[in-house]
Amino acid sequence: MPSRHRVLDLLASRRAEGSGPGDRSDPYRLALAIEGGGSRATYSSGMVLGLERLGLARCFDAVYGASAGALAGSWLVGGQAEACCAGWWEPGLMERVTRPRRGLRGRPVVDVEYLVETVGRDVVPVDWQAILSAEVPLHPVATDVDTGEAFDLHGTMTDVDSLRLALRASANVPLLAGLPIEIHGRRLVDAAVAEPLPFHTALDQGATHVLMLRTRRADQEAIDATRLEKALVGRLGQAKVPGLVHVLGNRLENRRADDEWLARASALDADDPGDGPFLLEVRPPEGADTINPLETDPDRLRRGVETGCDTLRALVEPYVPSPGEQKLSS
Numbered sequence: 001m002p003s004r005h006r007v008l009d010l011l012a013s014r015r016a017e018g019s020g021p022g023d024r025s026d027p028y029r030l031a032l033a034i035e036g037g038g039s040r041a042t043y044s045s046g047m048v049l050g051l052e053r054l055g056l057a058r059c060f061d062a063v064y065g066a067s068a069g070a071l072a073g074s075w076l077v078g079g080q081a082e083a084c085c086a087g088w089w090e091p092g093l094m095e096r097v098t099r100p101r102r103g104l105r106g107r108p109v110v111d112v113e114y115l116v117e118t119v120g121r122d123v124v125p126v127d128w129q130a131i132l133s134a135e136v137p138l139h140p141v142a143t144d145v146d147t148g149e150a151f152d153l154h155g156t157m158t159d160v161d162s163l164r165l166a167l168r169a170s171a172n173v174p175l176l177a178g179l180p181i182e183i184h185g186r187r188l189v190d191a192a193v194a195e196p197l198p199f200h201t202a203l204d205q206g207a208t209h210v211l212m213l214r215t216r217r218a219d220q221e222a223i224d225a226t227r228l229e230k231a232l233v234g235r236l237g238q239a240k241v242p243g244l245v246h247v248l249g250n251r252l253e254n255r256r257a258d259d260e261w262l263a264r265a266s267a268l269d270a271d272d273p274g275d276g277p278f279l280l281e282v283r284p285p286e287g288a289d290t291i292n293p294l295e296t297d298p299d300r301l302r303r304g305v306e307t308g309c310d311t312l313r314a315l316v317e318p319y320v321p322s323p324g325e326q327k328l329s330s
Contacts, residue, residue, distance in 0.1 A: 004270040005269070005270055005278070006209060006268075006270050006276075007209045007211050007280035008270070008315075008316065009319070010026070010028060010059075010209050011059050012319040012320050013026065014030070014058075015059055020058040020135055021060075021136055028209055029061045029207045029208050030059065030060050030210075030211070031062050031063070031205075031209070031210045031211075032051070032062070032076075032210075032213070033063075033064045033202050033211070034047075034063070034072050035069050035198075035212070035216075036065070036066045036190075036196070037067065037192065037215040037293050038110065038293025039098070039294060039295035040215040040216070040295075041068035041069055041072060042301050042303075042304025042305045043215045043304050043305075043307060043311075044213040044214065044215050044308060045072040045075075045085050045088065045308060046305035046306060046308020046309040046310075047213040047282055047309065047311065047312040048072045048075060049085045050316070051076060052075075052082060054317065057077065057079070062138075062202065062205070064198040064201055065138070065141065065198065066141050066170065066192055066195060066196050066197070066198045067170055067171045067192050070171065071084075071167055071171065072085075073140075074131045074138055074140075074163075075126075075131075076136075077135075077136045077138050078126070078134055079130065080127060080130070084124055084126065085305050087124035088301040088304070089299070089305070090298070093119065093124075094295075095296045096114065097110065097111050097112075097114060098110050098111075098294050108178045109176040109294070110171075112173070113168060116164050116168050116171075117164060128160040132157060137154060139152050139153070139198075139201065140153045140166045140170040140191070141201055142170045142172070142181075142188040142190070142191050143189050143191055143194035144186050144187070144188060144194070145186075145188065146186070150195035150198070150200065151186060152201050152205070153166035156184055165183060166183065169183055169189075171190060171191075172190050173192075174189045174190060174193060196258075199279060208277050209277065209278045210279045211280055211282070212280065212281040213281075213308075214262075214281050214282060214283040215284070215291075217288055219286050222259055262279055262281040263281070265278065265279035265280070266279065282311060284304075284307060284311060285307070288307050289303060289307075
């Protein structure tokens, strides 16, 4: 990682001038992109918490999230990351959300509907209206089952109900979370199928700078679709899920290409020549826990959030002074 990077320089200058979306002195478009990965998203959630604690949410022009990364992004734009991150280690919560034995009865292994609708109302109350009307727009990304392409759900979110449905669609893990969710005539599943790292959608929509929050360490290889995923999608067939058949066949190649692109872009020093776009990834450090997407242990999940927060702050805080130390909510 270089000592300085153009994404960090832009964050620092915007924080110094106190600008917000629609009130910039620079001509750039800075996007935040957030990877999911089930419980592995404790890392990116912690990074989001670090951004909130540093008072950097208004420095971004848009937030793009994939799967659980979209949920974390919603907490940031709504100013609720501190409270919502604590839900990761709420006793019994993730054991209720993720329960492999439900699959034996034909029910969702990952109950995203319960997570968004019930937990967000009764367990860790979320101010959905604050997210919907946030100054920084949220762009949850999902996968279109028929085309296999990433689909930005921002334009579908017209009220609180459609916001929650968009977040459910973005995290609707194929097979594990149930049937595709239909929105505006599209059948949608988890963003991770087509675009687990939603910086592509950000770039397509004009981003000049992207901060990409990752949930895999740099020493972890990109992984292909599992044999079970390929078998089940193959059984459904080209006629029913043509997009999934296509995208799963290219998944490993695409993920390796993304890793290489982000590694090269993140290594560029701020003084290196180039016209952009400029991308900087933040990854969990070597030695950090390998968190399974279905992990439910509260202590392990809390460590993931703490590690993500500390990693983000260690990278950003030398350039952007902290407004004050805080501790994780208990």
